[in-house]
Amino acid sequence: DVKVTQSSRYLVKRTGEKVFLECVQDMDHENMFWYRQDPGLGLRLIYFSYDVKMKEKGDIPEGYSVSREKKERFSLILESASTNQTSMYLCASSPPTLGTGRRELFFGEGSRLTVL
Amino acid sequence: AQKVTQAQTEISVVEKEDVTLDCVYETRDTTYYLFWYKQPPSGELVFLIRRNSFDEQNEISGRYSWNFQKSTSSFNFTITASQVVDSAVYFCALSERNTGGFKTIFGAGTRLFVKA
Numbered sequence A: 001d002v003k004v005t006q007s008s009r010y011l012v013k014r015t016g017e018k019v020f021l022e023c024v025q026d027m028d029h030e031n032m033f034w035y036r037q038d039p040g041l042g043l044r045l046i047y048f049s050y051d052v053k054m055k056e057k058g059d060i061p062e063g064y065s066v067s068r069e070k071k072e073r074f075s076l077i078l079e080s081a082s083t084n085q086t087s088m089y090l091c092a093s094s095p096p097t098l099g100t101g102r103r104e105l106f107f108g109e110g111s112r113l114t115v116l
Numbered sequence B: 001a002q003k004v005t006q007a008q009t010e011i012s013v014v015e016k017e018d019v020t021l022d023c024v025y026e027t028r029d030t031t032y033y034l035f036w037y038k039q040p041p042s043g044e045l046v047f048l049i050r051r052n053s054f055d056e057q058n059e060i061s062g063r064y065s066w067n068f069q070k071s072t073s074s075f076n077f078t079i080t081a082s083q084v085v086d087s088a089v090y091f092c093a094l095s096e097r098n099t100g101g102f103k104t105i106f107g108a109g110t111r112l113f114v115k116a
Helices: none
Strands: A004-006 A010-013 A019-021 A023-025 A031-038 A042-049 A065-070 A073-078 A087-094 A111-115 B003-005 B010-014 B019-021 B024-026 B032-039 B046-052 B059-061 B064-069 B074-079 B088-098 B101-106 B110-115
Touching: A004 A087, A010 A019, A019 A111, A023 A031, A023 A087, A031 A073, A031 B101, A042 A065, A042 A073, A042 B101, A073 A087, B003 B088, B003 B101, B010 B019, B019 B110, B024 B074, B032 B074, B046 B059, B046 B064, B074 B088
Parallel strands: A010 A111, B010 B110
Antiparallel strands: A004 A023, A019 A073, A023 A073, A031 A042, A031 A087, A065 A073, A087 A111, B003 B024, B019 B074, B032 B046, B032 B088, B059 B064, B064 B074, B088 B101, B088 B110
């Protein structure tokens, strides 16, 4: 089974702090994604990556950055946390698409971040 | 631009009723994929089904069935003889090619309550 592990289930941070959310997958997936989930808004894509050191902006990248130094690890960084970044953050990975047509996402359990 | 609309925010049914969850999408791509995911109360999103844009054949899996109609840009999900365990939030998603990889966006979700 694919395992996507997010380092923290619950975090409480203060405004202005730098926050790191870590995500690791164990299936050698090329594609990784960070979403935030808010009531009534569904999942919104923050950043995604299709290879090591490659990153693409999603629909709401402002206030976030990412790092992908190794294939299995995709980190989301909040340089200076703000209260409007209080949310549930979901990491996902997906298998290679070339020749397979597979694009389904495998999700971690989520990290609930509260910024005070 | 991509867009996924799930107009039903919440649906409440009594056990054994049939229920249909609606999904309408927008895309400029001719090659794309559609998905349904389930998020039970435990929180972790689970992949249910994938459909590519060239395959309009409807699919049935046990009590679940999916109706894909390109003419109306819809990908609806029907649960037959609903059960309490079907209570969850259901998300429709659309995936398109993007740079070196692909981008998947989600609708706002439909919360389904199945009462005993």
